Amino acid sequence: MTAGLEEGKSMSNTKLPPANSKLPDESKALNGKLIQIDHLVRIYKLGEVEVHALRGVSIEVTKGEFVAIMGASGSGKSTFMNILGCLDKPTKGTYILDNIDVGSLMRDELAFIRNKKIGFVFQGFNLLSRTTALENVELPLFYSSVTNKERKERSIEALRKVGLEDRIYHYPNQLSGGQQQRVAIARALVNDPSIVLADEPTGNLDSRTSVEVMEVFQKLNELGITIILVTHEPDIASFAKRHVVFRDGKIKSDKINANPRIAAEVLKTVPSIEEEDEA
């Protein structure tokens, strides 16, 4: 398992070609598949009643992809996201992340995978209140063996990637919603994960800030980071390069978005709030 993780880490450090080009080199290593999911089933038991949240989902995700998962509430996309994030285990089926069969791991091993391979971004930001941006970003590194010095350096670097290097000692309540979400993104990035999972990351943000956050995701994706985004807003999904639609616990459609919108360009056309006020 350790060997697999080492490999995964060196992978994420390698320079990747621009995201839009196909990835011929990657297909040799690890079959090119970062995530391999086969006939995934998840059944909840609510007393006597069995709820079939996922009824056989199969999907593969290649490194460097930007996937939007869409679907109405109750379609099973949240359950799928929880399993993808190693917060939950499938009832049946296999889930292989970075050559590790995650479905068979124990609780503590799952925590280890979450720490090393997965970065979460939530709808409600989920930052620790009364804790500075820097300390929030440092949090995953507390649970890996990293020296205090390295922890701080890497956290500042992650905050720089999301453009918050001048806000590192601010508390969440001193930051705007968009800034808080960027702190959360920095926290997701700090441990060089294999995938970043974003669960409705723009759900609590206004439209312009949403686009700003999507711009951050697009930039990260250009750096080669695999992003899986759950959203029910077609607007937001249009920034992703692949659309997967869930319905009734199954994948209804899985299409490449040939022309994703570029957030940076959209921002030029959307006036900032201050400008709107002036107008």
Place this chain on the structure above:
Amino acid sequence: MKILNIIIAAFRALQRNKMRSFLTMLGIIIGVGAVITMLAIGQGAEYSVKEQIASLGTNVLIIFPGSQQQGGLRVGAGSMTTLTEDDAQAIRTDCPAVAYVSPGTRAGGQVIAGNLNWATGIEGVGVEYAQIREWNVQYGEFFSDQDIKGSAKVCILGRTVADNLFPDSDPVGQNVRIRNVPFKVVGVLTRKGQNAMGQDQDDIILAPYTTVLMRLSHFPYLRQILVSATSSKNIEVAQKQITELLRMRHKIARFEGDDFTIRNQSDLANAATATSQILTILLASIASVSLLVGGIGIMNIMLVSVTERTREIGIRMSVGARGRDILTQFLIEALVLSLLGGIIGIIIGVAGSKVISGIAGWPTFITAFSILLSFGFSIIVGLFFGFYPARKAALLNPIDALRYE
């Protein structure tokens, strides 16, 4: 997660809720402070009881002659004429566990000095009486071996007698008449106050036992022999040695009873010490109850804290905290609370017992034992009452924890 980082994080978490953390600690502070103060007072009381008993002379043995039996009539203890000066001499030379011996007899009578008179008891004693009773003269001096041998008519007055017969003048060197026998006063004893039974111990006159036997009681046998063991631990040994010696000297057959009785005060001493120890234990256990209540306070607050921070726990788990990381975190928070409370409690307990001993004038003793005890107790309280909430936190399901509102 490194332990130092966890401790720092625990302090930060407690800092975020200063008032609540302080109130939680207050339970432990009061508990530990109370335990320390109560132990200090209890041990102080034990000390003063021991001190008082030592002044009675815990290593003193009193040998009485046995009771006389004539037909069916038994006369009281001390009526038999079995103890002699030679017995006293033999005890002194043949019993290694014996330190001092004072043969004794007693007479009562009216004492006259000038135009004043006073009825009191006259104790005929040996020179070593002063060592045995740890009772010295305040003015003048004790009579000598020479006075004993020569049956000198000298005496030493107790303070009550001295105050009554010589209210305005120095009695040393003056004469008193005891039952018409003139005695020269050579000394005045220090004040001893009341004994355990409330009798005035200073209402006494000491004279050489030889003089009292010859001039006052006209009775050639000793009424008692006062003996002190070399230490209070040797009391039993001394008692055994004296018994064997006297049985041999009095030619008592194996199955016959002793013709003397030996009394000691260790029973009294033991009872009094046991009483004060019970007092200490009682005080400490009452104080421990408040420590227990303090511990429950910690558990209560930690449970509230776990519920309040469910989302934080979820976040930590989602970024890779294992159950045991969460367990350690909350356990250390509980420990920090109880340890800080314990340290402050020790300071307050020490200060409190100083104040009490200052105001009430009681002796108080703070021992390393009581500090270690309460410190250890507060660690145990922290671990014990912190474990349940910490475990509850560690077992949370990350998905539910993240969704918790």
